[in-house]
Each structure stands twice: as C-alpha cells, then as structure tokens.
Amino acid sequence: xxxxxxxxxRIFLHRGDLVQARTAWExxxxxxxxxxxPQALSDSLGNLGNTCALMNELxxxxxxxxxxxxxxxxxxxxxxxxxTLVNLGNLHIASDHPGQARPYYLEALDLLRRLQxxxxxxxxxxxLALQEAxxxxxxxxxxxxxxxxxxxxxxxxxxxxxxxxSQLGKCYLDQDDLLGAERCLxxxxxxxxxxxxxxxxxxxxxxxxxxYERRHxxxxxxxxxxxxxxxxxxxxxxxxxxxxxTLSKLKQTG
Numbered sequence: 001x002x003x004x005x006x007x008x009x010r011i012f013l014h015r016g017d018l019v020q021a022r023t024a025w026e027x028x029x030x031x032x033x034x035x036x037x038p039q040a041l042s043d044s045l046g047n048l049g050n051t052c053a054l055m056n057e058l059x060x061x062x063x064x065x066x067x068x069x070x071x072x073x074x075x076x077x078x079x080x081x082x083x084t085l086v087n088l089g090n091l092h093i094a095s096d097h098p099g100q101a102r103p104y105y106l107e108a109l110d111l112l113r114r115l116q117x118x119x120x121x122x123x124x125x126x127x128l129a130l131q132e133a134x135x136x137x138x139x140x141x142x143x144x145x146x147x148x149x150x151x152x153x154x155x156x157x158x159x160x161x162x163x164x165x166s167q168l169g170k171c172y173l174d175q176d177d178l179l180g181a182e183r184c185l186x187x188x189x190x191x192x193x194x195x196x197x198x199x200x201x202x203x204x205x206x207x208x209x210x211x212y213e214r215r216h217x218x219x220x221x222x223x224x225x226x227x228x229x230x231x232x233x234x235x236x237x238x239x240x241x242x243x244x245x246t247l248s249k250l251k252q253t254g
Contacts, residue, residue, distance in 0.1 A: 008024040013051070048064050066088070078114070086120070133174070142171060162195060165191060209225045221250055
C-alpha cells in the first residue's frame with residue numbers, strides 16, 4: 001500500500017496539487033511506520049517535509065526533517081544527514097530566523113567537505129553567501145560566493161554557475177562596486193545563454209541596465225533593455241510594462 005500512496009503523491013506533486021500530495025505522503029508515512037522500514041520511512045518523511053515546506057507549513061516540515069535526521073544518523077548515512085541539515089537551515093531562513101540556520105549549514109559544510117560532495121558544497125556556499133549578504137557582511141558573502149563558484153566549476157554545474165554569478169553580481173551592485181558587478185552579471189548572462197534560459201537572462205540584463213544607468217551609460221542600458229523587452233513579450237513576463245517605461249525614458253533622455 002505504501003508504494004501506491006507514494007505513486008499517487010508524485011502524481012499530485014506533478015499536477016501542483018500540494019494538499020492531495022501531502023495527504024498521500026502522510027498515508028505512506030503511516031504505512032512505513034507499520035512496516036518498520038527505517039529507510040522507507042526516512043524517504044517518505046523527507047518527501048512529506050518537502051511538500052509541507054512548499055506549502056509554507058514550516059513547523060510541520062521541521063518536525064519531519066528532525067525525525068528524518070534521527071533515522072539517518074542512526075543508519076550512518078552521512079550524505080543524507082548533510083542534505084537534511086541543509087533543509088533544516090533553509091527552513092529557518094524561510095521563517096526569517098537566519099541566525100538559527102547557520103549552525104545547521106556549518107555542520108552540513110563539515111560533512112560535505114569530508115565527503116567531497118562538490119555539488120552539495122556549491123549549493124551550500126551559495127546559501128551561506130545569501131545569508132551573509134542579507135546581514136550586510138559583504139566580505140564574507142563575496143568569499144562564500146567565490147567558493148560556491150569553485151565547486152560548481154569542479155562538477156560543471158552550469159546552472160549553479162549562472163545563478164551564483166548573478167547573485168554575486170547583485171552583491172557587488174549593492175556595495176556600489178560597479179566593475180565587479182558588471183563582470184559577474186556578464187558571466188551570468190553568458191551561462192544563461194548557453195543554458196537557453198532566456199527569462200533568467202532577462203533578469204540579469206535588467207540588473208545590467210540598472211548598472212549602466214548608474215554609470216550614466218545610457219546607450220548600454222538601452223541595448224540591455226531592448227533585449228529585455230523583447231524577452232518580456234516572448235515569454236509574457238510580468239515586468240513588461242515597467243521595462244517598457246524605463247526603456248522609453250532612456251530613449252527620450254539619451
């Protein structure tokens with residue numbers, strides 16, 4: 001019966017029906033408890049926690065992850081422990097308690113280093129950097145972003161590189177380091193072009209346009225926004241009207 005509930009839960013998740021997915025995962029958890037199968041229970045609880053997190057039911061998600069963590073520690077599955085610690089850290093970030101997230105991230109960091117899990121380290125360093133940037137700890141944030149990039153490069157994670165370059169560029173922009181921001185945002189744009197992710201490319205070009213406006217380079221800002229507006233139209237992005245107004249003002253003043 002547990003497998004049937006899990007199959008139904010995945011179908012509901014695919015359809016975006018989180019309420020039904022949560023109910024199906026709860027049934028799978030109940031069956032796995034009766035079957036006394038720790039590994040199956042850990043998987044079902046983890047999926048239930050993920051679903052609750054998507055529904056912003058953060059307390060329920062935390063309860064699931066904590067039980068998962070206890071099972072994984074007992075089983076000695078260090079990779080799974082590290083990823084669950086990251087999930088717990090992410091929950092505290094989502095609930096606006098970043099200080100409580102850091103101990104989970106640091107323990108996960110120690111495990112992922114021992115395991116040489118470069119993909120996991122790239123994601124985790126990005127999470128740490130975002131937390132540090134929110135606290136205006138700029139030097140630490142830049143260092144963490146650069147460490148994330150190093151790990152993304154090792155495993156060839158193009159999406160990770162694109163996202164992290166974009167976030168590091170925004171970090172530089174927030175510090176008014178326009179040269180550093182320009183280099184990172186151009187790198188992000190190139191990676192998104194390689195990935196064929198044009199909506200994400202538009203978001204980066206929007207930041208670049210803002211940068212060029214601040215530098216009083218209206219020509220470069222206009223070229224960026226012309227591309228952005230064309231992508232807004234193609235993908236029906238919600239920023240079309242504001243981007244069009246900004247582009248119109250640039251053309252009038254340029």
